Amino acid sequence: MRTNKNPSEPRFLFLITKPSLQSTLLLQALKKRFYNEVTLKHCDVIDSSTIEDGDLLLFDMMSLEEQTSRQWCQDLQNCQKKFKTLLFNIPPHYHHRDIVEWPMISGIFHTETGEENLIEGIRTVCRGEKFFPKSINDYLTQQLNLSHPQWNETVDLTHREKQILSKLRQGASNIEIAHLLFISENTVKTHIYNLFKKLSVKNRTQAVFWANKYLR
Known part of the structure; x- marks a missing residue:
């Protein structure tokens, strides 16, 4: 060890x-x-x-x-x-x-x-x-400027999407999220794709910055 x-x-x-x-x-x-x-x-x-x-x-x-x-x-x-x-x-x-x-x-x-x-x-x-x-x-x-006009400040997220976004903030990988939430890795990828689309972000880093500012 x-x-x-x-x-x-x-x-x-x-x-x-x-x-x-x-x-x-x-x-x-x-x-x-x-x-x-x-x-x-x-x-x-x-x-x-x-x-x-x-x-x-x-x-x-x-x-x-x-x-x-x-x-x-x-x-x-x-x-x-x-x-x-x-x-x-x-x-x-x-x-x-x-x-x-x-x-x-x-x-x-x-x-x-x-x-x-x-x-x-x-x-x-x-x-x-x-x-x-x-x-x-x-x-x-x-x-990552959160004042960018193309970013959505108010988004209606599902409970599962909020869970996954929370895990992204913790730096969790797709496999780790799947294990923690008892879902498949493909399901995680689908939720992340939908999240990016809803938030108008391009990657995980931008999603985390969005969550740090707007997600309570």
């Missing part, structure tokens, strides 16, 4: 990349700073079954193909644990909308980020904060 030596440190940190000299050196640096509670996970092996509550997932985006990135997003969406996602080595062409689609996204580091800034960013996330560049914060503000 894993144990934390320091509450401010990650429970466990997965460096998800392709093995190389550079990734090995980074792994050694992370182990030195985080008490060896770090392991390298090959990015092509898409498996969230070893993830536990409190884990940090550090993805090397330069090592992920586009399809692999999408597959990881989908797999993590169904993970029932409360983890945190960090992306580093983000190439310039990687769009903001793709970044915010990652489940539990908590930290962003571009290709020019140095080792010390990366370490400090990880520690910031461990303290329960977000570590986003200004451009990402500006994008989130623009996309």
Whole structure:
């Protein structure tokens, strides 16, 4: 069973990349700073079954193909644990909308980020904060602005839709919601689709922001 030596440190940190000299050196640096509670996970092996509550997932985006990135997003969406996602080595062409689609996204580091800034960013996330560049914060503000005239402030939600929206606010995955509400995952997907349509939102993040403001 894993144990934390320091509450401010990650429970466990997965460096998800392709093995190389550079990734090995980074792994050694992370182990030195985080008490060896770090392991390298090959990015092509898409498996969230070893993830536990409190884990940090550090993805090397330069090592992920586009399809692999999408597959990881989908797999993590169904993970029932409360983890945190960090992306580093983000190439310039990687769009903001793709970044915010990652489940539990908590930290962003571009290709020019140095080792010390990366370490400090990880520690910031461990303290329960977000570590986003200004451009990402500006994008989130623009996309999640609840005063947007196209968003519906007054919506007649069913009891089940309110239950599911409440679970989304808690960060629950589709599978977790299905288990908690004793319904199928396909039924959950249908309810979420209807919710997005009613609220005039495009994704789970926007739905949660809507709920935080308007749902009592």
